[in-house]
Amino acid sequence: MTETACRLYLVTPPVLEPAAFAPKLTEALDAGDVACVQLRLKDCSDDAVRRACDALRPIAQERGVAFILNDHPQLARETGCDGVHVGQKDTPYAQARRIVGNDAIVGVTCHDSRHLAMEAGEAGADYVAFGAFFPTTTKDAEFKAEPELLRWWSELMEVPCVAIGGITQENCGPLVSAGADFLAVVGAVWNHPDGPGAAVKAFNAAIAAAEG
Numbered sequence: 001m002t003e004t005a006c007r008l009y010l011v012t013p014p015v016l017e018p019a020a021f022a023p024k025l026t027e028a029l030d031a032g033d034v035a036c037v038q039l040r041l042k043d044c045s046d047d048a049v050r051r052a053c054d055a056l057r058p059i060a061q062e063r064g065v066a067f068i069l070n071d072h073p074q075l076a077r078e079t080g081c082d083g084v085h086v087g088q089k090d091t092p093y094a095q096a097r098r099i100v101g102n103d104a105i106v107g108v109t110c111h112d113s114r115h116l117a118m119e120a121g122e123a124g125a126d127y128v129a130f131g132a133f134f135p136t137t138t139k140d141a142e143f144k145a146e147p148e149l150l151r152w153w154s155e156l157m158e159v160p161c162v163a164i165g166g167i168t169q170e171n172c173g174p175l176v177s178a179g180a181d182f183l184a185v186v187g188a189v190w191n192h193p194d195g196p197g198a199a200v201k202a203f204n205a206a207i208a209a210a211e212g
C-alpha cells in the first residue's frame with residue numbers, strides 16, 4: 001500500500017488478556033498501514049507485562065511493525081521490544097536510554113509543552129508526544145494540546161512528533177494537516193463498532209484524505 005507521511009501508532013487498551021487480544025491485534029495490523037504498537041498496561045505485575053510482551057511482540061515484529069513498551073525500560077530490554085515510551089513521571093529519558101541502548105526507540109511524553117519537547121529532542125529522544133488533543137475516556141488527561149503546537153514543532157524540528165488523546169477517524173484531519181508524524185490511538189481502534197481492522201482502514205483513508 002502507499003506509504004503516507006503521517007502514520008498510525010496503535011496503543012493497546014490498559015487492561016487486556018493476551019490470548020484474547022492477539023487476534024484483535026493481528027486483525028488491526030493485517031488491515032492496513034500501522035507504524036508502531038505500544039503495549040500500555042496499567043496496574044499489573046511485571047510478570048503480566050512479560051507475558052503480554054511474549055504473546056504480542058512477535059505479531060507486530062513479524063509484520064515489520066515496531067513494538068514499544070510503555071513505562072518499563074528494563075522490561076522492554078529484557079523482552080526484546082523495539083523501544084520504550086516514558087512520561088514525565090516515569091524513568092527519566094537519559095536513564096531509559098542507558099537501559100535500552102542506542103539502537104532502541106525512546107519516545108517521551110511532552111504534554112502541551114514546547115520546553116519539554118525541546119529538552120527531549122535535544123537529549124536524543126526518537127520522538128516527542130503531544131496531547132491530549134481531544135477529550136478522552138482512556139486516561140485522565142491533565143493537559144490539552146492544540147494543533148498549532150504540531151505545526152510549530154514540525155516546521156522547526158527534525159525529531160518526529162506524535163499526537164495523542166481522543167483522536168478518531170473523524171477528527172484527525174487537522175492534526176495530519178498540522179504536521180503530526182504519527183497519530184497514537186486507543187479507543188477509536190479497539191472500540192470501533194466494525195472491529196479494529198475496519199478502524200485501521202478508516203484511519204488510513206482519513207490520513208490520506210487530509211494529506212491531499
Ligand SMILES: Cc1ncc(COP(=O)(O)OP(=O)(O)O)c(N)n1
Nearest residue numbers: 070085086087088109129162164184
Ligand atoms: C505515544 C504516547 N504519548 C503519550 C503517552 C502518555 O505517557 P504518560 O504521560 O507516561 O502516561 P501513561 O501512558 O503512562 O499513563 C503514551 N503512553 N504514549
Ligand SMILES: Cc1ncsc1CCOP(=O)(O)O
Nearest residue numbers: 132136138165166185186187
Ligand atoms: C495515554 C494517553 N496519554 C494522553 S491521552 C492518552 C489516552 C489516549 O487514548 P484514546 O485514543 O482512547 O483517547
Ligand SMILES: [Mg+2]
Nearest residue numbers: 071086087090
Ligand atoms: Mg507513563
